[in-house]
Amino acid sequence: MNLLPLFLILCSLVTFVTGQLLFKHAMETSHTGFDRHFAKFFVPAIACMTISFFLTLGLLQRFDLSYIYPFQGLSVIIVSVMGGVVLKEKLTLQLIIGALFISVGVILVSMS
Amino acid sequence: MPRATNWMLVLRWFGNPWLQLGLNALIVTVSEIFLKLGARETANVTKQWNWTGVTGLLSVWTWLGIVCVILSLVSWLYILRKVPLSIAFPLSNVVHVLVPLASWLFLGELIGMKRWWGISLVLIGLIIVAKPVAKIEEKL
Numbered sequence: 709m710n711l712l713p714l715f716l717i718l719c720s721l722v723t724f725v726t727g728q729l730l731f732k733h734a735m736e737t738s739h740t741g742f743d744r745h746f747a748k749f750f751v752p753a754i755a756c757m758t759i760s761f762f763l764t765l766g767l768l769q770r771f772d773l774s775y776i777y778p779f780q781g782l783s784v785i786i787v788s789v790m791g792g793v794v795l796k797e798k799l800t801l802q803l804i805i806g807a808l809f810i811s812v813g814v815i816l817v818s819m820s
Numbered sequence: 821m822p823r824a825t826n827w828m829l830v831l832r833w834f835g836n837p838w839l840q841l842g843l844n845a846l847i848v849t850v851s852e853i854f855l856k857l858g859a860r861e862t863a864n865v866t867k868q869w870n871w872t873g874v875t876g877l878l879s880v881w882t883w884l885g886i887v888c889v890i891l892s893l894v895s896w897l898y899i900l901r902k903v904p905l906s907i908a909f910p911l912s913n914v915v916h917v918l919v920p921l922a923s924w925l926f927l928g929e930l931i932g933m934k935r936w937w938g939i940s941l942v943l944i945g946l947i948i949v950a951k952p953v954a955k956i957e958e959k960l
Binding site: 728729731732735736738739757761762763764765766767768769770772781783784787788789791792795797798799800802803805806807808809810811812813814815816817818819 | 855856859862863873874875876882889893896897900901904905906907909910913916920923929934935937938939940941942943944945946947948949950951952
């Protein structure tokens with residue numbers, strides 16, 4: 709199997725997760741106003757998401773949608789855990805088990 | 821006076837973050853279908869730049885897809901203001917059920933046995949995540 713597509717998928721995954729965390733933090737600070745502090749997180753978030761978007765588009769030109777898209781399912785468990793670790797959100801066991809189910813399901817989908 | 825109240829009710833209903841989460845999943849699914857149609861149309865345009873995906877911009881479908889992506893981003897940001905990321909994000913993954921179903925229905929892609937199993941697992945995970953949230957909502 710060619711490694712380049714896998715590497716590109718990994719890149720789109722990392723930029724995607726980083727973008728989500730930045731977005732959430734930006735929206736939390738937005739309660740006090742759309743100021744400089746908000747932009748400091750919102751602009752990098754947009755940049756991450758844009759990179760992720762074009763990488764995905766390039767992959768879509770070569771593979772079926774139902775093959776490419778589910779790879780982002782790995783991001784479920786990553787984003788949930790990072791939400792707890794980085795953003796200090798409350799993680800329950802039930803939430804992690806649910807997220808794991810979703811991730812495994814998505815991997816199964818991506819392998820078929 | 822009653823008319824104004826009605827509008828407020830509609831706005832409040834539309835502003836419900838859980839409703840937005842459902843709408844968001846639908847828009848994301850539609851955007852993925854549009855993007856795939858755009859990518860399919862531009863797959864063999866040129867050999868240069870072909871891994872970056874920018875050639876996809878030559879198709880109208882891609883632009884429609886981008887409009888949907890922007891709409892979904894706006895609703896997603898709204899959701900993030902109200903719901904923790906670690907709950908909203910797993911729930912937004914209902915798209916992993918909707919996208920294969922839509923690819924099957926509208927793009928003629930095939931879904932094998934393994935993929936149906938995967939879709940079922942995602943559904944189980946969604947229920948596990950959503951259940952305690954639904955309980956909290958009931959109490960409110």
